[in-house]
Amino acid sequence: MTMRTIRITAVLAVAAALALLAAGCGGGGTSAPDAQTAPAPSALKVGLITDLGQLNDNGFNELAFKGLERAERELGVRGRVIESTSAADYVPNMSTLARQGYDLVVGVGFAQGAAIATAATKFPNVKFAIVDVDQASLKGAPANVRGLLFREEQVGYLVGYLAALAARRESADTISAVGGFKEPPVDRFIAGYRAGAEAAVPGTKVRWDYSQDWDDQAKCKEIALNQIAAGSKVVFQVAGGCGLGALSAARDRKVWGIGVDADQSFLGPHVLTSALKGVDAAVFLTIKAVQDGTFSGGSNAVFGLDQEGVGLGRPSPEAARADLDAVRAVERKIAAGEITGIPTTVG
Numbered sequence: 315m316t317m318r319t320i321r322i323t324a325v326l327a328v329a330a331a332l333a334l335l336a337a338g339c340g341g342g343g344t345s346a347p348d349a350q351t352a353p354a355p356s357a358l359k360v361g362l363i364t365d366l367g368q369l370n371d372n373g374f375n376e377l378a379f380k381g382l383e384r385a386e387r388e389l390g391v392r393g394r395v396i397e398s399t400s401a402a403d404y405v406p407n408m409s410t411l412a413r414q415g416y417d418l419v420v421g422v423g424f425a426q427g428a429a430i431a432t433a434a435t436k437f438p439n440v441k442f443a444i445v446d447v448d449q450a451s452l453k454g455a456p457a458n459v460r461g462l463l464f465r466e467e468q469v470g471y472l473v474g475y476l477a478a479l480a481a482r483r484e485s486a487d488t489i490s491a492v493g494g495f496k497e498p499p500v501d502r503f504i505a506g507y508r509a510g511a512e513a514a515v516p517g518t519k520v521r522w523d524y525s526q527d528w529d530d531q532a533k534c535k536e537i538a539l540n541q542i543a544a545g546s547k548v549v550f551q552v553a554g555g556c557g558l559g560a561l562s563a564a565r566d567r568k569v570w571g572i573g574v575d576a577d578q579s580f581l582g583p584h585v586l587t588s589a590l591k592g593v594d595a596a597v598f599l600t601i602k603a604v605q606d607g608t609f610s611g612g613s614n615a616v617f618g619l620d621q622e623g624v625g626l627g628r629p630s631p632e633a634a635r636a637d638l639d640a641v642r643a644v645e646r647k648i649a650a651g652e653i654t655g656i657p658t659t660v661g
Contacts, residue, residue: 525537
């Protein structure tokens with residue numbers, strides 16, 4: 315098994331750095347440069363396992379990494395990231411960290427659910443957290459696992475509301491979404507998107523398709539191009555790194571795109587906004603809970619608009635001000651509990 319690790323701990327003396335490198339090689343990885351200040355030898359040790367999207371996905375792997383970096387800076391923890399190259403790596407990577415005495419192991423993404431259940435059962439004295447997976451759904455529901463869930467349907471509703479308003483300004487009634495796999499977090503985004511669009515402009519047609527891939531941008535671009543050819547004026551990407559191809563198609567065909575997880579406005583003014591997911595905050599708060607002694611396994615932590623777990627990204631400078639104002643009003647109503655019952659599943 316080949317593992318590429320990024321060591322994000324602070325600057326150490328040469329001897330200490332060599333010792334840490336040796337430990338990293340024992341787990342099958344390589345080490346990255348040190349950060350600025352050395353943590354105490356007794357510092358909390360936190361390991362992060364990416365999914366196949368890797369750290370440069372401009373999405374939730376990168377956000378989880380930022381949460382770990384913040385914990386290193388503010389809490390003085392010792393962190394290590396292992397970037398998995400195949401699904402077969404998940405359990406061995408988690409087991410390596412557990413054997414090396416890591417206090418918390420964080421898995422990123424729905425695809426790691428089965429692996430974290432296996433590892434947590436094998437190492438009951440190690441704390442585990444998993445992004446996008448309901449702890450109760452894991453095999454055996456291990457008591458040392460905490461699920462980190464998000465109310466994607468809330469922010470999906472907001473971007474769907476905005477998308478329908480934007481399409482109407484072009485005398486169009488069709489918008490679309492490109493999902494990665496048909497998984498609960500993806501469908502919560504899409505279900506909210508459809509509900510928000512229909513609330514904003516009744517009769518709006520919402521189309522969605524799945525790429526069955528998180529990484530291949532060409533697949534998502536082809537799907538988005540087909541949706542645009544069928545009349546879609548706004549394309550919402552919910553497919554990780556693959557979804558960047560959908561946003562590229564939106565740019566090429568001069569229609570709106572909507573980013574996901576991280577703020578993807580840097581791609582250009584064609585990005586109407588992004589549906590943000592606070593994976594970084596969730597990872598940081600989970601690490602802090604372990605350090606504080608308040609971590610509770612056997613349950614989930616759920617992050618919504620009221621906890622700033624989801625939200626809107628930077629709007630395009632070309633977006634209509636009146637539409638943005640309307641969406642912000644809806645956002646306040648959701649956060650205040652005035653809009654409830656947003657769907658979380660699609661057919």
